[in-house]
Amino acid sequence: MATRKTTKKPNISAEELLEYYRDMLLIRRFEEKAGQLYGMGLIGGFCHLYIGQEAVVVGLEAAAEEGDKRVTSYRDHGHMLACGMDPKGVMAELTGREGGYSKGKGGSMHMFSKEKNFYGGHGIVGAQVPIGAGLAFADKYQGNDRVTFTYFGDGAANQGQVYETYNMAELWDLPVIFVIENNQYAMGTSVKRSTKSPSLWERGAAYGIPGEAVDGMDVLAVKAAGQKAVDHCRAGKGPYILEVKTYRYRGHSMSDPAKYRTREEVQKMREERDAIEHVRTLLLEGKHASEDDLKAIDKEIKATVNEAAEFAKDSPEPALDELWTDIYAEVS
Amino acid sequence: MLDTQTNERRLTIARAMAEAIQQEMQADERVFVMGEDIGALGGVFGNTRGLVDEFGRERVRDTPISETAFISAAVGAAMDGMRPVVELMFVDFFGVCFDAIYNLMAKNTYFSGGNCAVPMVLMTSTGGGYSDAGQHSQCLYGTFAHLPGMKVVSPSNAYDAKGLMTAAMRDDSPVVYMFHKGLQGMGWLGTEEGAIVDTPETGYTVEIGKARVVREGKDVTLVGLAMGVHNALKAADKLAEEGVSAEVVDLVSLVPLDRETVLNSVAKTGRLIVVDEDYHSYGVSGEIIASVCEHDVSKLKAAPKRVTYPDVPIPYARHMEQFCLPNPDKIVAAYKAM
Numbered sequence A: 001m002a003t004r005k006t007t008k009k010p011n012i013s014a015e016e017l018l019e020y021y022r023d024m025l026l027i028r029r030f031e032e033k034a035g036q037l038y039g040m041g042l043i044g045g046f047c048h049l050y051i052g053q054e055a056v057v058v059g060l061e062a063a064a065e066e067g068d069k070r071v072t073s074y075r076d077h078g079h080m081l082a083c084g085m086d087p088k089g090v091m092a093e094l095t096g097r098e099g100g101y102s103k104g105k106g107g108s109m110h111m112f113s114k115e116k117n118f119y120g121g122h123g124i125v126g127a128q129v130p131i132g133a134g135l136a137f138a139d140k141y142q143g144n145d146r147v148t149f150t151y152f153g154d155g156a157a158n159q160g161q162v163y164e165t166y167n168m169a170e171l172w173d174l175p176v177i178f179v180i181e182n183n184q185y186a187m188g189t190s191v192k193r194s195t196k197s198p199s200l201w202e203r204g205a206a207y208g209i210p211g212e213a214v215d216g217m218d219v220l221a222v223k224a225a226g227q228k229a230v231d232h233c234r235a236g237k238g239p240y241i242l243e244v245k246t247y248r249y250r251g252h253s254m255s256d257p258a259k260y261r262t263r264e265e266v267q268k269m270r271e272e273r274d275a276i277e278h279v280r281t282l283l284l285e286g287k288h289a290s291e292d293d294l295k296a297i298d299k300e301i302k303a304t305v306n307e308a309a310e311f312a313k314d315s316p317e318p319a320l321d322e323l324w325t326d327i328y329a330e331v332s
Numbered sequence B: 001m002l003d004t005q006t007n008e009r010r011l012t013i014a015r016a017m018a019e020a021i022q023q024e025m026q027a028d029e030r031v032f033v034m035g036e037d038i039g040a041l042g043g044v045f046g047n048t049r050g051l052v053d054e055f056g057r058e059r060v061r062d063t064p065i066s067e068t069a070f071i072s073a074a075v076g077a078a079m080d081g082m083r084p085v086v087e088l089m090f091v092d093f094f095g096v097c098f099d100a101i102y103n104l105m106a107k108n109t110y111f112s113g114g115n116c117a118v119p120m121v122l123m124t125s126t127g128g129g130y131s132d133a134g135q136h137s138q139c140l141y142g143t144f145a146h147l148p149g150m151k152v153v154s155p156s157n158a159y160d161a162k163g164l165m166t167a168a169m170r171d172d173s174p175v176v177y178m179f180h181k182g183l184q185g186m187g188w189l190g191t192e193e194g195a196i197v198d199t200p201e202t203g204y205t206v207e208i209g210k211a212r213v214v215r216e217g218k219d220v221t222l223v224g225l226a227m228g229v230h231n232a233l234k235a236a237d238k239l240a241e242e243g244v245s246a247e248v249v250d251l252v253s254l255v256p257l258d259r260e261t262v263l264n265s266v267a268k269t270g271r272l273i274v275v276d277e278d279y280h281s282y283g284v285s286g287e288i289i290a291s292v293c294e295h296d297v298s299k300l301k302a303a304p305k306r307v308t309y310p311d312v313p314i315p316y317a318r319h320m321e322q323f324c325l326p327n328p329d330k331i332v333a334a335y336k337a338m
Helices: A014-039 A054-063 A077-082 A087-094 A128-142 A160-171 A200-207 A219-234 A263-273 A275-285 A291-314 A320-324 B013-027 B051-059 B067-079 B091-096 B098-105 B141-145 B158-170 B227-241 B259-269 B284-299 B318-324 B328-336
Strands: A069-071 A148-153 A176-182 A211-215 A240-245 B008-011 B031-035 B060-062 B083-090 B121-126 B151-153 B175-180 B212-215 B220-224 B246-250 B253-255 B272-279 B305-309
Touching: A014 A054, A014 A077, A014 A087, A014 A219, A014 A275, A014 A291, A054 A077, A054 A148, A054 A176, A054 A219, A054 A240, A054 A275, A069 A128, A077 A087, A087 A291, A128 A148, A128 A160, A128 A176, A128 B067, A160 A176, A160 A200, A160 B067, A176 A200, A176 A219, A200 A211, A200 A240, A211 A219, A219 A240, A219 A275, A275 A291, B008 B013, B008 B158, B013 B031, B013 B051, B013 B158, B031 B051, B031 B067, B051 B060, B067 B083, B067 B091, B067 B098, B083 B091, B091 B098, B091 B121, B091 B141, B121 B158, B141 B151, B141 B175, B141 B253, B141 B272, B141 B284, B151 B158, B158 B175, B212 B227, B212 B259, B220 B227, B220 B259, B227 B246, B227 B272, B227 B328, B246 B259, B259 B272, B259 B284, B272 B284, B272 B328, B284 B305, B305 B328
Parallel strands: A069 A148, A148 A176, A176 A240, A211 A240, B031 B060, B031 B083, B083 B121, B121 B175, B151 B175, B220 B246, B220 B272, B272 B305
Antiparallel strands: B151 B253, B212 B246
């Protein structure tokens, strides 16, 4: 695992800690529920859960401002929840229903919300990386100071298009933060077995892009590093790379046979490094919240997730007429 | 370019394309152009010439040779409301960046349930005939037209070239604009005189998805696009000398495909020959013939024919390539074999 910290932690308020706790817990409970619905046959395809990685997106969203954009891969449920998309619409897309964000036509891997500046949800490893550069280009072209968070995994870091994009983003000083969510396994292949250059953020040096590695199980460290990256981009200094070292507890997708790592390794991470437990401990030890306070939050989140699940089950299947809509943009 | 005797503005396709882009850039700040050597060099095929002088390097942006990165970046910018025009220098290069085109550009509108439109134009050169071998001479019309989610157009003359480009830039859906190198009016590629036509200066659009009867006739329908239209028109001249009246249909667009115009023509003539410089199998020619047969096979007085490029990689040697390309004589021969 990463060294505990690469960036100095700022002072943090009780409100912020509670917010992180709440946001991370929502993602976890949502994903657990999605896992259950998958098991019940209500969700199809290969569903990629975010459990274990919650601190990454919650920490970075804490550094984002209104109008900033984000784009990611197919492990996208956490990103959507963290940027404020409606859990009901996300869950209903997972079940392929009319009430889903893409009317049931995109599924787990393909959801978008221009309103929340979330630009997908992309199914091909690495494909979202140049899209992120394009979003950042649009902001620069329009002369605003927005930044784009472009998430991809350690697996995608070995895709050629990432390096085309690094070169172009630095050449044009694009305000894009490349967030490498290094959860250590590209499906079943560990970083060690896929490269002799395992410090992924350092590859940016070849293009003149600064960056750093961050402990992705520590939401405060992620937020602090995110803030630094955001400041860099907003100041017009071009792209920045954050390699956020994290860990997924579940398989790559629901079909993962889990033969590439030991049960003990996963268990150890859950027990010793869990991001939600970390914040929970900070809240309790700092006397920012009581057990009862946290229980109340748990209950509230459970209700939100159950409501999303019910909505996703009850929402009708899309009418077959919808097959033929949205192939092209509707005439405005 | 103004012909003082006829008062016509006879433009090449290259100039017509550049003029359309220029006018739309003047009218709409969201339009920018990206590609390899489209700025200072003006585009290898002349279709962006002069733009960088008027609009600067921010809006007429030379890119690194990174097709995946800049085409995908255009998808991102388009989803954010910009209206990019990007150039894939040769259509043959799609192999290095097709994911950006058919998985992202073409599908994000659908996958977002209409939440994110992708209003962009991908312009790319097609065709051979000048000994550039099989990585720089293909048409690949069928390859692009096969995949849902993007419109596909290919002009045969400067008037359509300008109007289609304007229409494509104003379209809220992605449009693949395929221009044939041999029609660009670049001296070094040879010049097809028939492509250089009167082109109004004032902006206008040519409807995407509408084919056009460019020559009326009653004995046989010749269907083509881009260079194929000129081959068909020359064949029609030759057939006329023998007393055969050929009707020529310019498809103009491949997606949406205007089947109705083709069906109406075949209903009149009873005979169909499709001229397509793309490979013979699984392509536009097969699609047109299938559409006619599916609709009403009884309209046909003879089995349809196609004059296409054979299913071989395009060779370098001039006599080999010329042997393979469609030409007016082959079309006449196809008619006689009906």
